Amino acid sequence: MTQLPHANCFGPKPRSTSAICINGLCHWFGKGPTRKQILFSLDLDVLRGEIIFLMGPSGCGKTTVLTLVGGLRSVQAGSVRTLGVEMAEADEQTMIATRRRIGFIYQAHNLHQSLTVLENVRMGLEVHGPEALADWRKRSAAILAGVGLTRWADAYPAQLSGGQKQRVAIARALVARSPLILADEPTATLDKVTGRQTVNLLHDLAKQQHRTVLMVTHDNRILDLADRILEMEDGRIVNETRQCSPRRETTR
């Protein structure tokens, strides 16, 4: 199997306005005869402040892209620059440091069950050290107000509905004012109304605070909220749709 070079000369050049710049990204799973290529020389440039939806059938490599951008897997071939950091050459410490600058939102909210809503949000700040905790109550309360959960601050995750839990996860991802949000199917377990409300919220907060969002989704009902929609198939980006003025509607 041919090992591809780390950077594709013909791919996008990293710009100061790029939050994510991917060049010639290839990735394989497995070893030996069962080794299978998942990504094929992927190129992508995401500008700061952009909201990108990554779509495609299961197994096409969307989530793998997300994990490589987020420093959750090591880059095997090609180049991934996340917030200016080349992940292909990053050691473990650099990857951890980069992850701290990213807000992650998962399909399963993965809130800590023994911590209250407020404390779960605090964990998003604590990872940045004692300095970040100077005004944690104020910041956490503000972000919880932003997601409409002020009165649930002292509740435990088990006391919340699915939509509320996802909103807590969004608050946790945003509280540290991370410049990049990576979201993996945040509406998958939510009903239509709650899903729409949740992504609306994420969209509004991201736009207000000029955050970049890269979201993997299958949910056709929220496509109007993206600046760009990338469709993947068999490890390649096969279609790109730009939405010059994304629609913002509220589902009642």
Add this chain to the structure above:
Amino acid sequence: MISNPIAVLATRTPLGWRQLRHKPMRLAVALAGVVFANMLIFMQLGVMGALFENAVKPVRVLSADIMLLSPEARQFGKLGTLPRRRLYQALGVEGVTSGASLYVGSVSFRTPISIRQANVTVFGVDPEFDGFVDPEISVQRAKLRVAETALLDRLTRRPFGAIAQVIDEKGAASVEVSGRTISLAGLFSLGASFDADGTAIVSDQTFFRLFPRRSGAAASAIMLKVDPEADIDDVANRLKQALPASDTQVMTTEQYADYIKDYMRDNTAIGFIFTFGVVFGFVIGFAIVYQILSADVNDHLAEYATFKAMGYSHGYLLGVVFEEALLLAALGFVPGVLMSLGLYAVIAKGTELAIDMPLDRAALVLVLTFSMCCLSGLVATRRLKAADPADVF
């Protein structure tokens, strides 16, 4: 940016504690495991310590400054014999002021009417010897000049031991020993051991009446008193030079007490059994705490993986598991000590063994408890490797 570790600790969410508190039943089971392990270890160490202390108690009560012993001498019940003439040779060594032969035997004492009996260790000694350390014995030794008279240990195991109350009230009591009537004319305090219900002191002459096969020429031990101005170790060295090592060994009282403890710990079944018991308690505690911590890590794998994705290091998660381990050790130790004290009281009452809780033992068990919990935590953290942040997507 490198943060001050103290500031990090001070501001850190006590996640380990929160996780333990979140599942009270699991916490209770874990604490019960630590308490049980603590009690098991305390029990083994306590009984072993009591046995050792009981074994050396006669040395501390009876002996003077230096003891001459047979080379085969082990603990007080297994002294062997050495020639009495070594006493007279020792009295000629500079620094030795007085001495006496000690004869030790074991015989059954029985009360004449209610027929209660006890296996009693009998010490036969010259009543004129002024080297007894225990003042209670010193002031009563004149009573032993009367033939067939004995002083009895007031801590002799019941029901026979109840006779001590009669002696206290009436000043004396009689018992039958080897077909003779012996008058118990006074009391002293020593305590029962595992192989004897109590102890009695008689004159050497009375001893030979109770043990007619024993010869005065073969003493069980020889006790020597040293001039207060002289250095005991110097005198002991002089004695070693003066006496043949083939039939006599010279030890200070403290050396002999240590020798008994070391011998019992290293060469007897008691040492092995109780040390094994301590190891067993440690292993049980380790297994219980490991199961609890391991289950806890498993339950939180997704959350831990999420933390890793957020930028928390593997070290942070290790810290959470160790925090739980240390909390279990600390929270389990306190009730463990209290319940062990209760257990000691029950054992002391039931066996008349002097079982206590010295600080060094409590400190040792504290260290063992923390080691046990930390080792469990260390093994449980292997499961943390399964917390792959890529898996949460």
